[in-house]
Every structure is written in structure tokens, then in C-alpha cells.
Amino acid sequence: MNRRAFVTGLAAVLAAPLAVEAQQLRRVYRVGVLFPTPISRIPAAGVFRQGLRDLGYIEGQNLVLEYRTIEADRLDLLPALAAELVAINVDIIFAVAGAAHAAKNATKIIPIVFAGVGDPVGTGLVASLAHPGGNVTGLTNTAPDLSGKRLQLLKELVPSVSRVGLLWNSANPIVRQQLPETEAAARVLKTQLQMVAVRSPDEFESALSVMAEQRVGALVVIADVLTIAHRERIASLALQNRLPAISEFRDFAVSGGLAAYGPDAIDTARRAAGYVDKILKGAKPADLPVEQPTKFELVINLKTAKALGLTIPPSLLLRADQVIE
Numbered sequence: 001m002n003r004r005a006f007v008t009g010l011a012a013v014l015a016a017p018l019a020v021e022a023q024q025l026r027r028v029y030r031v032g033v034l035f036p037t038p039i040s041r042i043p044a045a046g047v048f049r050q051g052l053r054d055l056g057y058i059e060g061q062n063l064v065l066e067y068r069t070i071e072a073d074r075l076d077l078l079p080a081l082a083a084e085l086v087a088i089n090v091d092i093i094f095a096v097a098g099a100a101h102a103a104k105n106a107t108k109i110i111p112i113v114f115a116g117v118g119d120p121v122g123t124g125l126v127a128s129l130a131h132p133g134g135n136v137t138g139l140t141n142t143a144p145d146l147s148g149k150r151l152q153l154l155k156e157l158v159p160s161v162s163r164v165g166l167l168w169n170s171a172n173p174i175v176r177q178q179l180p181e182t183e184a185a186a187r188v189l190k191t192q193l194q195m196v197a198v199r200s201p202d203e204f205e206s207a208l209s210v211m212a213e214q215r216v217g218a219l220v221v222i223a224d225v226l227t228i229a230h231r232e233r234i235a236s237l238a239l240q241n242r243l244p245a246i247s248e249f250r251d252f253a254v255s256g257g258l259a260a261y262g263p264d265a266i267d268t269a270r271r272a273a274g275y276v277d278k279i280l281k282g283a284k285p286a287d288l289p290v291e292q293p294t295k296f297e298l299v300i301n302l303k304t305a306k307a308l309g310l311t312i313p314p315s316l317l318l319r320a321d322q323v324i325e
Contacts, residue, residue, distance in 0.1 A: 028062050029280055032085035032093040032110075034103055035069040036078060036225040043251065044269035048094065051273025066090055075172065075225070078102035086110060092279055094272060097225055098174050100125055104136050111285045113275045114138035115268050119177045120290055129290040137285040139271055141248070141263045143293045147178070148185035150261050153298065154218050154246045155189060156316055157259060157305075161217035163192045165243065167207060167234070168222040170197035175224045182220070201230050204237055212241040223248035223262070231255045235304075244308055253299040253324060258308065263293035297321040 031052070039045045049065065057063040066088065068081035075098060082102040085093055092111045095103040100114035104125060112135055117125060120140050126132035129140070155161060166182060169175050179195070186193045194216050196207045211219065219238055221227050227234060228249065235256035238245035245252075248262035271291065279285060301324040305312050317323055 028064060029057065029092075030064045030066055030088070030090045031057075031276060032066045032068065032088075032090035032103075034078070034082055034085060034093055034095040034099040035067070036075060036097050036099045037229045038069050038071065039067060041229050042096070044265045047266050047269040048273050051270045052276065055273060055277045057277070071229075079105060082106035092276055094276060098172060100136070100138070101174070104134075108135055110135065111279045112136045112138070113272055113279065113285070115272045116141050116265070118142050118174060122177050123174055126290055129292070131286070132288065132290055133286050135285050137288040137290055138275060139268050139291045139293075141265075141268065141293060142178075143263070143296075145185070146262065147182040148188060150220065150246055150248070151182070151185050151189050151191060153259065153261050153316075154220065154244070155191065157246070157300075157312065158218045158244050158310065161191070161244075163194060163214075163216050165208075165211040165216040165219045166193050166195045166222065167204075167211075167219060167227065168195065168197055169199065169224045169226040171199040172224050172226065175222055178222060182222070198226070201226070201233060204230065204233055208234075208237045208241045208243065211243060216243065219243040219245040221245055221247035221252065221257070223252070228252075231257070239304060239307060242308060244305075244310060250297055250299045250322070253301045253304075253322075256301065256304055258301055258304045258310075260297075260299045262296060264295040264297045267295045268293070299324065 035042060059065060066085060068085060070077045078099050079102045083106050086107045093103045095112060095114050097116040100117050103112045115138055117140050119142055120126045121128060126136055183193060194211060194214055196211060198204060198207050221234055231252045232255045244258040246259045247257055249265050250260050253260040298320045299322045300312060300320045303324060
């Protein structure tokens with residue numbers, strides 16, 4: 001009987017890891033995806049999904065993606081959508097930009113991975129970059145001197161410029177946190193900033209007309225859900241008003257803006273999928289440091305430059321990751 005009991009017990013011990021592995025393979029993970037703009041307006045959304053697939057998460061087999069999105073000018077709806085994800089008890093929430101704050105306010109239990117957040121410490125999203133604490137971690141799109149580098153590039157593109165317009169969305173309180181950094185960069189570069197706030201797409205036309213009338217020589221567009229969602233409109237108006245314009249993400253230049261310089265959003269989305277994978281496998285958000293951007297890209301729209309009568313220095317074209325002709 002003792003020998004039989006030993007053999008039975010040994011078999012159970014050996015089978016246990018296999019049973020756990022089989023259970024993990026059978027499990028279907030529900031990932032909540034909270035975006036402050038329609039998915040079609042975020043090219044990186046497909047990269048995030050593909051990133052999960054590359055890590056072994058297949059929709060319809062072991063993964064369900066629960067999408068919740070809004071129009072860019074309806075940020076007031078984000079808390080309700082975050083609450084919906086909590087109510088259906090998703091395993092984790094992936095939230096972009098301002099949606100991260102709505103997700104954090106909705107739950108202190110469900111893990112949250114964010115991306116595209118400008119200042120996660122200053123806005124209270126995490127305790128620190130190295131030790132986030134709580135149930136939230138992810139990737140910030142802010143890096144030291146990023147605003148300064150963008151302004152410096154704009155002055156290289158338009159050497160004669162001394163007065164630069166700054167277009168920003170005053171309806172988004174998180175954007176306000178980015179203004180001091182931009183102002184500090186302008187002081188270093190001895191550039192005067194003309195700040196013009198907007199709250200809806202209806203104000204874009206008048207805002208850029210005011211800048212042109214005040215002899216602003218170029219334009220910086222602060223990237224947020226409103227300006228990203230309506231990037232084609234802003235780029236078109238900038239061209240109409242003869243304003244060379246730069247913003248943060250490549251999509252702005254692709255949509256007709258003169259240039260873009262900032263974190264590679266595709267790389268960020270892929271890395272965010274890795275965070276989700278680690279947490280689903282047992283890691284705690286509090287133990288995963290918030291990552292800053294590691295890959296940046298400069299995109300120049302040569303077609304727009306020609307329409308503005310600008311000659312881009314060859315050295316700058318050589319530095320560009322992409323030149324649109």
C-alpha cells in the first residue's frame with residue numbers, strides 16, 4: 001500500500017505543472033482597450049493587437065479585446081466607458097493618453113497599462129517612474145528636452161522665424177501640464193511664443209487666422225486627442241495661412257504638416273503589448289517601472305515644404321527617418 005501511495009503521489013506531483021499549463025492555455029483573457037478617439041484614428045491600435053498576437057494571444061482562442069472609444073471632443077464620456085470595463089471584470093485595461101486617468105479613477109484593483117501619457121507623475125497617475133505603486137504602469141511619451149528639440153528643429157526648418165505660434169487644447173487639463181516645458185524651451189532658444197487655445201474643431205480656423213494676422217512665422221501643435229484626431233484639418237489650415245507646422249507624431253507630417261518629431265508611436269504600442277503580457281503572466285504593475293521613449297523619429301513632408309516655398313537643408317533631410325515627397 002505504501003508503494004502504491006508513493007507512486008500515486010508522484011504521478012500527481014508530475015501532472016500538476018502540466019495541468020496548470022493546460023489551464024493557462026485554455027484561459028481566455030479579456031483585455032479592455034480604452035481609447036479617447038476612434039480606433040481608425042490611431043494607427044498604433046493595430047500594432048498593439050499584433051503585438052499581443054506575436055506573444056501568443058489570439059483573438060477568438062485565448063483573447064477577447066473589449067474596445068471602448070469616443071470622439072475626440074467627448075472626453076466627458078471616458079469615465080462611463082472605464083466603468084463599463086470594470087463592470088464586465090476585464091483582466092487588464094490598456095488605456096491611451098487621458099483615458100488612463102479615467103481608468104485609474106474607475107478601479108484600484110484591475111491592472112492598468114497606459115501609453116501616450118505626457119507626465120504620469122505630475123498628473124498623479126503613478127507615484128514615480130521607477131516605482132509606480134498601485135495598479136497602474138506603462139509608457140510615457142515625454143522625454144527630457146523633447147519640446148526643446150522640436151522647437152530647435154522648427155528653427156532649422158525655418159531659420160528666419162523668431163515668433164512661433166503654439167496651438168493647444170485648453171479643454172484637456174493634462175495638456176496644460178506640458179506648457180511650462182515648452183515655454184522654458186522657447187526661452188532657451190530665444191523664441192517668442194504666441195499661445196492660442198482651442199476647445200473644439202470649430203475654433204481651428206479662427207485660431208490659425210489670428211496667428212497669421214499677428215505675424216507668427218511658424219506653428220507648434222501640441223499633440224493631444226483633439227489635435228491628433230483633426231490633424232488633416234490643422235495641417236490644411238496651416239498651409240492656407242502659410243504657417244510651417246510641426247507636431248509630435250509622424251501622422252501629422254503624413255497628413256500634410258511640415259514635420260513631426262517625437263516618440264515612435266508604433267514602437268510604443270508594441271512595447272505596451274509586452275507590459276500587458278507580463279502582467280497577465282503574474283507581474284504586478286507596482287513592480288514594473290514606467291518606461292520613457294527609447295526610439296524617436298523625424299518625419300519631413302517635402303511636398304508641404306515646396307508648397308510653402310521652403311528649402312530644407314540637405315543635412316536635415318539626411319537626419320530624417322522619413323521624407324515625404
